[in-house]
Every structure is written in C-alpha cells, then in structure tokens.
Amino acid sequence: MDSSLLFNLATLAYLVAMVLYISYLAFRKEGIGKTATIVTLIGLAVQTIALFLRWRESYQMDIGRVPLSNLYESLVFFTWSTVLIYLVVEYKYKTRAFGAFVLPVAFLALAFINVAGISKDITPLVPALKSNWLFYHVLISFLGYAAFGIAFAVSMIYLLMDTDDHGPSGNLFIGIGAIVVLALLGNFMASQGERLKTAFWMGLGVLVLAWFIYLISVGAKHKHQVFLFWSICVTMTVSLLIGMGIDSISLFFHPLAEGESFKKHLFEATFLNASAPVAIISWVAVIVLFWLIWSKGMGLKNLLKQYMPALDQLDDVTYRMIAIGWPLLTGGIITGAVWANSAWGTYWSWDPKETWSLITWFVYAIYLHARYVRGWKGTQMAVISAVGFLAVIFTYLGVNLVLSGLHSYGGMN
Amino acid sequence: MENQRGIIEIAADRVWKFFSSVKLAVVLLIILAIVSVIGTVIQQNESPEKYLAEYSQSTVQLFETIGFFDMYHTWWFVLLLFLLTANLTVCTLDRFPHALRIITAPLKPIDDDSLKAVPFKKEILFKGGMDKAEERAVKVLNARRYRYIESKSAGMTQFMTQKGVLSRLGVYITHTSIILIFVGALIGSFFGFKAFLNIPEGSASKVVYLRNEPMWDKLMSALGIAGSAVIPNPSGGVPSMPLGFYVRCDSFDVDYYISPLGQPTGMPSEFHSTLSVFNLDSQKILEKRIRVNDPLTHNGITFYQSSYGTVPEARGKILLNVRSKTSPDSAGELVAVDPGASVYVPSINRTIMALGFAPYGIRNPATGQVMFYQSQNDEYLNPTVEIEVYDGKKPVYKTYIMKTDAGQPYLPEGYIISYVGYWGTRYTGLQVTRDPGVWVVYTGFILLCIGPLIAFFGSHRKLWVRVQDRAGQAVVMVAGTVNRNRMGFEREFNIIFDEMSK
Numbered sequence: 001m002d003s004s005l006l007f008n009l010a011t012l013a014y015l016v017a018m019v020l021y022i023s024y025l026a027f028r029k030e031g032i033g034k035t036a037t038i039v040t041l042i043g044l045a046v047q048t049i050a051l052f053l054r055w056r057e058s059y060q061m062d063i064g065r066v067p068l069s070n071l072y073e074s075l076v077f078f079t080w081s082t083v084l085i086y087l088v089v090e091y092k093y094k095t096r097a098f099g100a101f102v103l104p105v106a107f108l109a110l111a112f113i114n115v116a117g118i119s120k121d122i123t124p125l126v127p128a129l130k131s132n133w134l135f136y137h138v139l140i141s142f143l144g145y146a147a148f149g150i151a152f153a154v155s156m157i158y159l160l161m162d163t164d165d166h167g168p169s170g171n172l173f174i175g176i177g178a179i180v181v182l183a184l185l186g187n188f189m190a191s192q193g194e195r196l197k198t199a200f201w202m203g204l205g206v207l208v209l210a211w212f213i214y215l216i217s218v219g220a221k222h223k224h225q226v227f228l229f230w231s232i233c234v235t236m237t238v239s240l241l242i243g244m245g246i247d248s249i250s251l252f253f254h255p256l257a258e259g260e261s262f263k264k265h266l267f268e269a270t271f272l273n274a275s276a277p278v279a280i281i282s283w284v285a286v287i288v289l290f291w292l293i294w295s296k297g298m299g300l301k302n303l304l305k306q307y308m309p310a311l312d313q314l315d316d317v318t319y320r321m322i323a324i325g326w327p328l329l330t331g332g333i334i335t336g337a338v339w340a341n342s343a344w345g346t347y348w349s350w351d352p353k354e355t356w357s358l359i360t361w362f363v364y365a366i367y368l369h370a371r372y373v374r375g376w377k378g379t380q381m382a383v384i385s386a387v388g389f390l391a392v393i394f395t396y397l398g399v400n401l402v403l404s405g406l407h408s409y410g411g412m413n
Numbered sequence: 414m415e416n417q418r419g420i421i422e423i424a425a426d427r428v429w430k431f432f433s434s435v436k437l438a439v440v441l442l443i444i445l446a447i448v449s450v451i452g453t454v455i456q457q458n459e460s461p462e463k464y465l466a467e468y469s470q471s472t473v474q475l476f477e478t479i480g481f482f483d484m485y486h487t488w489w490f491v492l493l494l495f496l497l498t499a500n501l502t503v504c505t506l507d508r509f510p511h512a513l514r515i516i517t518a519p520l521k522p523i524d525d526d527s528l529k530a531v532p533f534k535k536e537i538l539f540k541g542g543m544d545k546a547e548e549r550a551v552k553v554l555n556a557r558r559y560r561y562i563e564s565k566s567a568g569m570t571q572f573m574t575q576k577g578v579l580s581r582l583g584v585y586i587t588h589t590s591i592i593l594i595f596v597g598a599l600i601g602s603f604f605g606f607k608a609f610l611n612i613p614e615g616s617a618s619k620v621v622y623l624r625n626e627p628m629w630d631k632l633m634s635a636l637g638i639a640g641s642a643v644i645p646n647p648s649g650g651v652p653s654m655p656l657g658f659y660v661r662c663d664s665f666d667v668d669y670y671i672s673p674l675g676q677p678t679g680m681p682s683e684f685h686s687t688l689s690v691f692n693l694d695s696q697k698i699l700e701k702r703i704r705v706n707d708p709l710t711h712n713g714i715t716f717y718q719s720s721y722g723t724v725p726e727a728r729g730k731i732l733l734n735v736r737s738k739t740s741p742d743s744a745g746e747l748v749a750v751d752p753g754a755s756v757y758v759p760s761i762n763r764t765i766m767a768l769g770f771a772p773y774g775i776r777n778p779a780t781g782q783v784m785f786y787q788s789q790n791d792e793y794l795n796p797t798v799e800i801e802v803y804d805g806k807k808p809v810y811k812t813y814i815m816k817t818d819a820g821q822p823y824l825p826e827g828y829i830i831s832y833v834g835y836w837g838t839r840y841t842g843l844q845v846t847r848d849p850g851v852w853v854v855y856t857g858f859i860l861l862c863i864g865p866l867i868a869f870f871g872s873h874r875k876l877w878v879r880v881q882d883r884a885g886q887a888v889v890m891v892a893g894t895v896n897r898n899r900m901g902f903e904r905e906f907n908i909i910f911d912e913m914s915k
Contacts, residue, residue: 063670127682127683127704127705128705128706131706198454205454213443316900326865326869327862327869330861331862334858334862337858338855338858341851342706342708343705343706343717344844345607345715345717345844345846345848350452355449355452355485358449359450362442362445362446366439366442366443366446369439369442373435374436374439
C-alpha cells in the first residue's frame with residue numbers, strides 16, 4: 001500500500017464527512033452527526049498513516065526527508081492540522097455545528113491539489129533545506145495556520161449569526177456596482193500592459209485596506225455593512241476556489257511550456273481571460289453568486305440558528321483559536337529566524353514571506369490588544385479575525401503566487 | 414524657575430502618557446502592518462536598470478527619495494520600529510509596578526462589602542455544623558491542590574487561596590522579549606557586520622568584503638573620534654574588513670543527488686569546504702569541514718557555506734586514491750598529479766599519466782563507452798580523468814576514472830584507482846558575519862515563546878471559602894475572581910462548590 005492511495009482515501013473520507021455534517025444541519029438527526037465525527041476521525045487516522053508512509057517512502061528512495069517540504073506536502077499537512085484542531089474544538093465545545101464549514105475546506109484543499117497538477121513527487125531537498133529546523137518550522141507554522149483557519153470559519157459564522165437582516169438592497173447594488181466597475185477597470189488596465197496591471201492590484205489593495213479599517217473601527221454600529229463584508233468574503237472564497245479549479249482543468253488540457261510557472265496564468269481561464277465573453281461570463285457568475293449569498297444569507301442563518309452556540313461562545317472559540325494560533329505563529333517565525341541564522345547568518349532579511357508572516361503577526365497582535373486592553377468583543381473582533389486569516393492566506397499562497405522572494409520551495413511548479 | 418520646571422514636567426508627563434497608551438500601540442501596529450506591505454510589492458535592493466524597466470523615470474525618482482527600494486532600512490521605518498519599542502517599554506514600566514503589587518499582595522479575608530464586587534459567589538446551608546464544614550473545606554481545597562491561608566474571626570472562618578498569580582507576568586515577559594529583540598538587532602547593526610569572501614582551494618585570506626559596515630565604526634570615524642577598522646577600496650569598490658586571522662580553504666566539494674540510473678542529477682545534495690584558521694603568525698588554530706547549515710565560528714566571526722564556482726584559467730592538481738583490490742576498505746595511497754604529467758606510484762609499481770580532465774562524463778553502462786557533456790557554470794557534475802598506466806616505460810592500459818563509478822569495473826589489475834578531486838580549480842563562496850547582538854535576540858526569542866503561553870493559558874484565580882455561624886447553623890460561601898478565562902474558571906468554581914455542599 002502506498003501513501004498516495006491512502007491520501008485519496010482520506011480525501012474521500014472528508015468528502016463523506018462533509019456531506020454528513022451538512023445533512024446533520026439539514027435533517028437534525030443526532031445519528032448523522034455521530035457518523036460524521038466517526039468518518040472524520042477515520043479520515044484523520046488514514047491521513048496520519050499516509051503522512052508516516054510518505055516519510056518512510058522518502059527513506060526507501062534514499063532521500064530521507066520529512067514530508068513537510070513542498071507545496072503539496074504543506075497543503076496536505078494544513079488539512080491534517082485543520083481537521084485535528086477541529087475535532088478538538090468539537091470535543092471541547094460539544095458542538096458539531098462547525099463541521100459543515102470546516103470539512104468542506106479540508107476536502108476542497110485536498111481535492112484542489114489533486115486537480116491543480118501540483119507535483120506530488122518526493123523530490124530531494126536543496127542543501128539549505130537540510131536542517132532539523134525545517135521540521136519544527138513547518139510543523140509549528142501550519143498548526144498555527146490551521147488554528148487561524150478555524151478562527152476564520154467561526155468568525156464567519158459569528159458574523160452571519162450576528163446579523164438580524166441583510167439590510168437595504170441598496171447595499172447589494174453598491175457591492176455589485178463596485179465589482180462591475182473593478183472588473184471593467186481591472187480588465188482594461190490589465191490589457192494596457194504589466195505596469196498598469198500592477199497599479200490596478202496595488203490600488204485595489206489600498207481600497208480594500210481602507211474598507212477593513214472602516215469596518216474594524218465602526219463595524220459594530222453598521223451591521224449591514226459587515227454583512228456585506230461577510231457576503232463578499234464567502235463569495236470570494238467560493239469563487240477563488242472555483243476559479244482555480246477551472247484554471248487547473250484548463251491547464252490539464254493545455255499544459256504549460258517547459259519551465260513556465262503556474263502563477264503567471266492564474267485565473268486566465270476565467271476572470272482574466274483573453275476572450276471578453278468568457279471573462280464577462282465569469283464575472284457575471286461571481287455577481288450572481290454574490291447576490292445569492294447576500295439574499296439567501298438570512299435563510300442560512302435561520303437554518304443554523306438552533307445548532308449554533310450562543311454568540312459569546314462563538315466569540316470565545318474565535319479568541320481561543322487565536323490564542324493558540326498566535327503563539328504558534330510566533331514559534332513558526334522564530335524557528336524560521338533561527339534556521340535562517342544557522343544557514344545564512346541573518347535571522348531576518350525582510351524577504352516577502354517573512355514580512356507577510358510579520359504582517360499577519362501584527363494583525364493578530366491587534367486583535368489580542370483590542371480584546372484585552374480595550375475590551376472589544378463581538379462583531380469587530382470577528383472582522384479582525386477574518387482580515388487576519390486573509391493575511392495568513394496571502395502569507396501562505398499569495399506570496400508564492402503573486403510576489404517573488406526567497407521562499408522558493410513553496411512555489412507552484 | 415519654578416514655572417519652567419512646571420512646563421518641563423508637564424511636557425514629560427504628556428510624553429509619558431502618550432507612550433504609555435495602548436491606543437498608540439494598536440495604531441503603530443496598524444501602520445507597521447500596512448507600510449510593511451509596500452516593501453513586499455516593490456522588489457527591494459534591485460539594480461537601477463531593473464527598476465527603470467518596471468517603473469517610469471519619475472516614479473523611480475519618487476520611490477528612490479522615499480526609500481521604497483530599501484524600505485526596511487529607511488530612517489522612517491526604523492523610527493516606526495523604534496516608536497513601537499519605546500511604546501512597549503513605557504507601557505511596561507508604567508504598568509509593571511501595579512502588576513507587581515498585585516502579585517506580592519498578601520491574601521486578605523474578604524468582607525461583605527468587597528464581596529459585592531466578586532463575580533462568582535454561591536452560598537449553601539451546610540448540614541453538620543461548623544467543624545464538619547471547615548473539615549470539608551480543607552479537604553476540598555487540598556484535593557484541588559489549592560494552598561490556603563486560614564483566618565478566624567468571631568463566628569467565621571475563612572480560607573483564602575489563589576493560583577496562577579505569576580501568570581500576570583506573561584504579558585511583561587512577552588513585551589520584554591520584543592524589546593530585547595529590538596535591542597539585539599541594534600547591537601548587531603552597530604557592532605556587527607555582514608560580508609562575503611570567495612577563497613580558491615589552497616588560498617587564504619585575512620580580510621572579508623563588506624556588505625554592511627558596522628554603524629558604530631561609521632559613526633566614530635564620521636565624528637573623527639576613532640578610525641574605522643574598515644579598509645576602503647581605492648577604486649571605489651567594496652570595502653574590506655580585517656579579520657585578525659587567516660582563513661584558508663583546504664578543499665571544497667559538491668555532492669549531487671544520484672538518479673535511479675546511477676547518474677548525477679545536477680542537483681547539489683550538499684556542498685562543503687574544509688576551512689583552517691591560522692593566527693597572524695601562521696600557527697594553525699582550528700580546522701572544520703563546513704556545509705550549508707553548519708558554519709564555522711572563530712573570534713565571534715562566523716563563516717557560512719553559501720556558494721561556489723570555478724576559478725577561471727586555474728591549473729589544479731588531480732588527486733587520485735590507489736588501494737589494493739584485496740583490501741578495498743584500507744585508506745590507500747593519495748596520488749597528486751598535474752594534468753598532462755605522470756607520477757610513479759610505489760605501492761603498485763606503476764606510473765600513472767593523467768591525460769586530461771572533464772567536469773561531466775557519463776559512461777554507458779552497456780558498452781562502457783564514455784561521453785563528455787557540457788555542464789552549467791562548469792560544475793563538476795561527474796568529474797572524469799583519463800589516465801594511462803605504465804609499467805616503467807611500457808604502456809599497460811588506458812581508462813577513465815570517474816567520481817561516480819568508484820573505479821572498480823574498468824581496472825584490469827589488482828588495484829583500485831578512485832577519483833578524489835581536481836584540487837585548486839574551484840573557490841568556495843562564504844557568507845561572513847559578526848553579530849554580537851544575536852544572543853540578545855535569541856534570549857528575546859526564548860522569552861517570546863514562553864511569555865504568550867503564560868499570558869494566554871494561565872489565569873490568576875482567587876478563591877475564598879467562608880464558613881459562617883448563623884444562629885448555630887453553618888453557612889458555607891464560596892467566592893472567586895479570575896482575571897482571564899472566565900468560562901474555564903466558572904466550570905472549576907462550580908465543581909468546587911458542588912463538592913463543598915455534598
């Protein structure tokens with residue numbers, strides 16, 4: 001038996017568990033919930049065995065390295081830690097309500113690496129990576145990311161449960177208007193060359209940042225705006241996953257030229273497609289999705305209402321996950337720094353990955369200070385937690401996809 | 414005079430208040446988080462040509478002025494870091510005495526007035542009288558490992574206890590660690606340097622070439638107080654830094670991953686140099702084989718294996734090892750021969766002539782035929798030496814000695830010749846640093862690992878158990894406070910109360 005077969009079995013188990021958790025919410029049968037937990041446990045056990053098998057296989061290939069060294073392995077380990085931490089939360093808080101949100105992420109991440117054509121080979125390590133620090137650095141960092149991931153999922157639930165109604169449709173039209181304008185502007189600027197494309201992304205970044213700060217400072221008073229934020233976060237997560245899925249399918253049929261990187265062609269199959277009709281259809285699809293999520297959000301809330309713990313308990317889960325994740329992130333940054341010092345003689349060189357991990361660290365430090373010292377609770381904290389997880393995603397994937405830096409082993413190809 | 418001092422005092426007070434606010438900390442963290450993004454979007458420390466290809470002339474000039482091309486070392490970014498550190502320091506100094514007072518404060522019995530402010534309290538009528546009630550309280554507290562103080566007054570006994578009082582230090586440990594890291598980084602940039610050094614095999618150097626001059630030396634020589642140890646480069650190139658000793662590269666080698674077919678893949682698995690350190694009187698002090706992730710340190714200066722390359726036009730020596738086939742594990746005899754020259758090897762009574770050297774040879778396993786390939790940057794992927802073996806003047810056979818095939822199959826006589834090296838043709842690239850602040854930073858790292866754990870997972874819990882005589886009946890009241898993790902404490906509190914009322 002080899003590890004890839006077991007990884008596929010684990011993926012399948014998570015798919016079944018995902019369906020079970022969702023039907024648990026829909027049909028309200030205790031038995032379904034119990035089965036979901038058992039299937040998840042089996043999936044986790046199988047994945048654990050697979051991880052060890054892959055480790056052993058690397059020794060059989062005379063390479064002998066920890067299975068935490070490239071994008072494929074890190075994604076696998078990310079899902080493993082997420083499921084593990086989720087099960088701990090389920091046990092501690094005696095609620096299965098989060099399963100329907102966490103398991104889809106675990107399943108989609110595993111499914112994504114299967115279709116995206118990310119290399120699964122056990123490749124040998126370059127000399128700089130041959131260090132015991134590699135193991136600790138990656139292990140600690142990813143456990144932290146997983147805790148933040150759960151904090152994000154719970155904050156998203158919080159924001160949904162926190163909303164009483166979706167507010168005036170004017171908000172929706174403003175949201176859709178913004179997407180349309182940005183889509184047109186983005187497409188136009190991207191067509192004008194690399195320089196304007198960069199400018200577009202930078203401008204978008206500034207806008208988004210301003211919006212975050214607005215929501216964090218006055219979110220509690222403007223819950224309709226926060227619900228808009230929630231709808232956009234959910235729409236984005238879903239459409240990014242779908243967009244990348246379509247990308248990987250199109251790459252399957254039109255493989256890249258030798259040495260060309262996956263990241264240059266991200267979303268070219270959908271949102272950034274050269275053919276205008278395809279791009280327009282993709283953006284319209286996103287808008288329809290956004291409208292669906294925004295208008296059906298309250299229905300989802302009513303469905304979830306009886307399963308979800310009280311708001312302050314959701315707030316507490318988020319805090320606890322961040323209180324676990326932040327020390328782990330700190331440990332991940334520190335082990336990385338000590339390792340860099342033993343390899344290159346510099347513990348900090350401000351390379352994009354390092355800097356982004358520090359930015360993430362700052363965001364969660366803001367969360368902790370706002371909570372402890374300023375006594376913030378609830379809506380705004382959930383928004384900060386969501387923003388923090390966006391920074392995590394950017395640190396983990398965005399830096400490798402969008403920026404260039406030294407952390408080359410995280411690369412897509 | 415009175416008035417003036419007043420103004421200064423007011424100003425000092427204002428500055429102190431400004432720096433002791435957590436609002437400032439949050440604002441600084443937000444600014445740092447946002448500003449840091451810029452340097453990850455704009456590539457740092459690239460050549461001007463590359464920037465001009467990416468941005469327009471005026472943009473480059475603007476970015477240059479603001480310092481976006483080396484953002485993390487600009488005065489304003491360092492100032493932000495400095496403000497955050499000052500903020501942390503003042504916050505710590507401002508609040509620590511108060512925390513210390515709480516930590517060292519003795520436990521006091523609680524009166525009815527202060528009881529009003531206690532968030533957790535429950536009362537029950539205890540059946541069995543005062544003595545039994547007190548006995549029960551002692552038993553429950555002991556079982557839960559609470560060390561208590563007893564206080565008796567008229568008609569009332571109180572048991573006071575607390576746990577996790579030191580968890581109040583967690584936040585100060587965390588903040589101190591960040592201050593330490595900042596201070597360590599400052600020490601490093603003031604008294605340390607980063608440099609590089611390429612040494613060919615067999616050569617030595619007593620200087621290294623600087624990337625960063627120590628700030629202290631720069632400052633002192635600029636002020637004319639003391640001369641800098643740095644030797645400027647007269648032609649305007651990289652200045653150098655004397656080491657105070659010699660470092661020599663004795664040998665250098667690269668290992669490559671071998672493909673399943675037994676051929677090198679071209680991907681280095683490891684590269685390593687043997688370095689020797691000599692004092693200025695040429696006495697050898699130490700020797701170490703360094704590799705990536707395993708440097709050599711002498712006198713606070715550390716040499717990291719970082720790169721390698723071929724010395725152009727170098728004439729090296731071919732090194733071969735000769736040993737008997739009957740004892741293949743013996744050390745054998747090391748033979749050095751110039752390319753094109755020959756050497757007599759007494760242990761086998763043969764003369765070996767080195768006909769030529771190639772960096773990348775591959776032998777067809779079926780035919781035994783050897784092909785030569787071009788390798789990138791002249792890397793020695795599979796160094797191959799063509800030799801001819803003579804018995805006196807009489808040629809016996811010609812063969813190729815390759816690094817990968819260890820010699821055996823193609824040597825007809827009773828000995829093995831294997832490839833050791835082509836010595837003197839490559840240089841080792843070393844990263845050299847001196848960082849006296851690194852231990853301060855590491856201390857900060859350790860504290861930064863411990864501090865948050867104490868702060869988040871510890872909590873200061875205080876409990877009072879009051880056994881009161883009310884008209885001959887014992888009334889037990891349990892009261893408690895906690896500074897964090899209320900839900901966890903509530904659970905514990907309820908368990909204690911239930912046990913108390915059994």
